[in-house]
Amino acid sequence: MRTVSAKLKHIGTSLSSSSRPYSLTPLASSHGKPRNPPSPTLLNEFVNFCYQRDLAKAMNAMAAMERHGIYADSITYSELIKCCLARNAVEQGKLVHKHVFSNGYQPKTFLINILISMYVKFKLLDEAQALFGQMPERNVVSWTTMISAYANAKLSDKALEFFVLMLREGVLPNMFTFSSVLRACNGLFNVRQLHCGMIKLGLESDVFVRSALIDVYSKLDELKDAICVFNEMETKDLVVWNSIIGGLAQNNDGDEALDQFKKMKRAGFTADQATLTSVLRACTGLALLEVGRQVHVHVLKFDVDLILNNALLDMYCKSGSLEDAKSVFERMVHKDVISWSTMIAGLAQNGFSQDALKLFDLMKASGIKPNYITILGVLFACSHAGLVDDGSYYFRSMKRLYGIDPGREHYGCIIDLLGRAGKVDEAVRLVQEMECEPDAVTWRTLLGASRVHHNVDLAIYAAKQVLKLDPEDAGTYVLLSNIYANSQRWEDVSEIRRQMREKGITKEPGCSWIEVNKQIHAFIVGDTAHPKINEINRRLNQLIHKLMGIGYVPDTNFVLQDLEGEQRDDSLWYHSEKLAIVFGLMSLSSGSVIRIRKNLRICGDCHTFTKLVAKMECRVIVIRDPIRYHHFQNGVCSCGDYW
């Protein structure tokens, strides 16, 4: 008990209820007199004003009552506080607080709880905590109010600390407490302990607790546990469905998210804003433009919902459909940093750098303050268009103009920009001067830069740094081995291969996806599984020979350009995107855009191939790789052959 007291004192709490913790100045003249029971007439008038949410009249009525020596009781005070909350009247709220404690009146615990929750709703956590500390007795509600307030304010340690103190004081948590404290969990250990605790207390079947559990498990990357909690439920509500769909979508398991969404509809639930946002996110991850378009129809019901519109905007950007993205953006009544950042990054990634920078100016003109991610989009636009001066300017001034410290990602953009512009030395210098330690991604960026400019020594150095930090990175091994092979360093080649064998590293096969009739078709290098594979191969060969007739030369020597890491043999002819393109030509009507998503970067040969196909077949082809988008039209690509 002593430790608890000490601890509570530390947080501004006195446990001794024998001392008089209240030292507020009495407001009424009848200080010290016992309170009269409320008079029915005056009191009725007062309560009526409260119900009408007429705060000024209610306060006057209360003063009039006090002049008659009549005081409000807990119930009426609580009505007055509701009135203050409805009017967002902070000062009057504080005044009511003083009245409650005037004349030596000892308010009931529940009234103090209401006052605390009022301060929490006004976001005055210090006031709430002070009042909490002065309470003679704290019940579950008092504790839960504080824990929930800290959890919402992202003060996780504080929330967990109060949870422990609550237990030590012998107050048992209820389902409200668990659903609040779970939101503050930052480690798996804590969650498991809490999970055990709620099972012990028989509270784990509550839907609120369950949805919080699902959410926290999936945020900690423990999807298995989240799914387990979800499947064990006999009755589910909409929020529980949203928790699992959101968890899956956020963990890049779009397929499973869409599957659960179907099940949810089959179970008779109607999607709300949160459901649709997660479903859109799942579509975004899978580049499911047509499914996303269908969802758009339902989004129209909630057309003022900012978050939902941001998700819709992103879906169109990431599916490479900039026309749709622009029209959503223009129609949005309210736009926040995320809306602008999404659109800027979307334009940049799709190769429309100038538009992205223009939009950035518009954003600033409209008074929205850019954040960390906005600047990333801006730098990405510069690096994409080779705008060295602009990029360097934005990079150097971001701290001064917007108060944002450049992070690893910002350095990455600039290293990329300098590298592409051939300023490899400057890029190296930047890596050396970074305040934050360069990580594998940084070195991989430098590797990319040195590769584009055939700087073999630097490429080898950067690749070795990558492998030091990320020893399982198959792509880098393959690349390094190819670089050695190109320099006839066969001993090094076999050493790399030995290391890969030893560590059991296999590279991810190249895979491309295309959506036809809202169905996803997946193609893997040298695929044989697709039902139409024979026809696809036949047509691909015809196409390649037709293209060779107009000057296409398959490029099998792409050692320093092999961003793809796929095999360097005949399978080049059958890189997954080539299969997907042919399938697209076969299955989509001649006017429609062929959109392909792939898991690896596109190689030089496929890039040339696609440009020629787009021209010969009069098609627009959009390929989204893990970093960039390529819009092929009339024999050119939006990336300017620079990726």
Place this chain on the structure above:
DNA sequence: CTAGGGTTAG
């Protein structure tokens, strides 16, 4: 009187 789910990059 206290509680759960959704958006930008990597």
